[in-house]
Amino acid sequence: MxxxxxxxxxxxxxxxxxxxxxxxxxxxxxxxxxxxxxxxxxxxxxxxxxxxxxxxxxxxxxxxxxxxxxxxxxxxxxxxxxxxxxxxxxxxxxxxxxxxxxxxxxxxxxxxxxxxxxxxxxxxxxxxxxxxxxxxxxxxxxxxxxxxxxxxxxxxxxxxxxxxxxxxxxxxxxxxxxxxxxxxxxxxxxxxxxxxxxxxxxxxxxxxAGVTVAALAEELSAERLTDAPADAFVERFLVGAMSGDSALRHLRRTKDAALITGGDRPDLQRVALEAPGVKCLILTGGFRPPGAVVGKAEEKGVPILLVQSDTLTTVERAEDVVRSGxxxxxxxxxxxxxxxxxxxxxxxxxxxxxxxxxxxxxxxxxxxxxxxxxx
The missing domain is CATH 3.40.50.300 (P-loop containing nucleotide triphosphate hydrolases)
Structure with a gap:
């Protein structure tokens, strides 16, 4: 044997x-x-x-x-x-x-x-x-x-x-x-x-190497706020705790990423929607974004996922999902x-x-x- x-x-x-x-x-x-x-x-x-x-x-x-x-x-x-x-x-x-x-x-x-x-x-x-x-x-x-x-x-x-x-x-x-x-x-x-x-x-x-946005939404028990396709793959996460200008420079250098930030940060959400490497937004704390952000996301074809958990918990869970893939x-x-x-x-x-x-x-x-x- x-x-x-x-x-x-x-x-x-x-x-x-x-x-x-x-x-x-x-x-x-x-x-x-x-x-x-x-x-x-x-x-x-x-x-x-x-x-x-x-x-x-x-x-x-x-x-x-x-x-x-x-x-x-x-x-x-x-x-x-x-x-x-x-x-x-x-x-x-x-x-x-x-x-x-x-x-x-x-x-x-x-x-x-x-x-x-x-x-x-x-x-x-x-x-x-x-x-x-x-x-x-x-x-x-x-x-x-x-x-x-x-x-x-x-x-x-x-x-x-x-x-x-x-x-x-x-x-x-x-x-x-x-x-x-x-x-x-x-x-x-x-x-x-x-x-x-x-x-x-x-x-x-x-x-x-990653998981689809749809699979990520299911694993996080997230509410999908847009009708955008959810078949894009996510391999990494960015945590939105920076100013809009700093975030834009950083977001433009990444790919196949999801931005995790509080639902009460519309400034960061708008910036993320301009970065081609950001495949979805994950908004924490149960805070719904302004209608203008949702409309922009629909226009750009970027899914928005809303979760009730705090940012740290969401990051840990999301990273575990992607590691397991x-x-x-x-x-x-x-x-x-x-x-x-x-x-x-x-x-x-x-x-x-x-x-x-x-x-x-x-x-x-x-x-x-x-x-x-x-x-």
Whole structure:
């Protein structure tokens, strides 16, 4: 059996989409695939329990019959972290629980996909960083990273050093078009010269990088004050706490953004409507804007969303929505599956799990089977 742990240099780098897309690709190759996320970090309340949404999606998409406590043995909540710091969690017991859950899930599987929680170092409080989990479960590590500038290579090298010999390779995800040439001609050869294999460069796909205004309105329970189309994508937020002149200079330099400001700031709202990169206005505090602002927004085709919450709460919630994006639904996993098929070394990542499993089990015919496969 082969085990791949999908981790990342930073949070929100596409681990869930990549992990589940790899599982789907492996299943298409005829492999029996299992999944687990040892540390539940993307938590929500569900029927009186705090659960991670990612294992729930995996169970649905991969048709798994495992229980949630097996798929997610450690609920890595803020309360859990506080208790661990106070010495009220036993790291050895937690590690044993993770190992037992893994063994139960891995029975009769050709491939196990293990999704890391948060970033590479999450879990250090209880000895369950992703490199430590990889050692515990005898997993190879697929390291995800985004790339926007040369300095990002520092993080990749540091993470690769942490992972050590278990590193399967690096997969660059959500790479902007402007960065492709540098990555391909300079960064990839540099890393491979440092014995850090690069297994794919996946381009940035807008549908995975942001959310539509319509989806944002739904997530924020916002009232839409205009009939403007809401299919534009939002990737970032600007908080309106500046003068109109300063705001205009700043807004003109941004793109695919939403302005979040109080409904009682019509001066800022008017300025934002003149900036082509502002895709919508999110007005907080339940304050309705003047009719002239609404009319201008209709004319410009810019949606206005009205929420009852204060600006800080709205910013936190909106950023969480965009960070999560659409990486937790079947359609997004299918998009990522196609991206990996086209832009990653899928065969190099997945390998021949059945042959590998036979070899690790000490099957006397495993060497011959592997040689035949290589030929």
């Amino acid at each position: 082969k085990t791949i742990l999908v981790t990342a240099t930073e949070d929100s780098t596409g681990k869930t989409a990549v992990a589940l897309a790899l599982a789907k690709l492996a299943a298409e190759r005829g492999q029996s695939v299992g999944y687990m996320k040892p540390k539940g970090t993307r938590l929500q309340s569900n029927v009186g329990k705090t659960l991670d949404e990612d294992p729930m999606l995996a169970r649905e998409l991969l048709d798994l019959d495992a229980e949630m406590h097996e798929l997610e043995p450690v609920v890595y909540s803020p309360t859990f972290v506080e208790q661990a710091i106070r010495g009220r969690e036993d790291p050895d017991e937690l590690r044993e629980g993770v190992r037992e859950s893994f063994e139960a899930l891995a029975a009769d599987k050709d491939l196990m996909i293990v999704e890391g929680g948060g970033k590479l170092t999450t879990g250090g409080i209880v000895g369950l960083t992703d490199p430590e989990v990889a050692d515990l479960l005898d997993a190879e590590v697929l390291l995800l990273s985004e790339y926007g500038q040369a300095g990002d290579v520092d993080d990749v090298l540091a993470a690769a050093d942490d992972v050590g010999d278990r590193l399967l390779g690096v997969l660059f995800n959500a790479v902007p078009d402007a960065s492709f040439d540098d990555l391909d001609t300079e960064v990839v050869p540099f890393l491979e010269g440092r014995d850090v294999p690069v297994l794919g460069v996946v381009p940035r796909e807008q549908e995975l 659409r990486t937790r639904d079947a359609e997004t996993v299918e998009i990522m599956r196609d991206l990996l098929y086209d832009h990653a070394d899928v065969a190099g990542i997945l390998g021949d799990a059945e042959a590998d499993g036979a070899e690790r089990a000490g099957d006397p015919g495993s060497d011959e089977e592997t040689d035949a496969t290589d030929e």
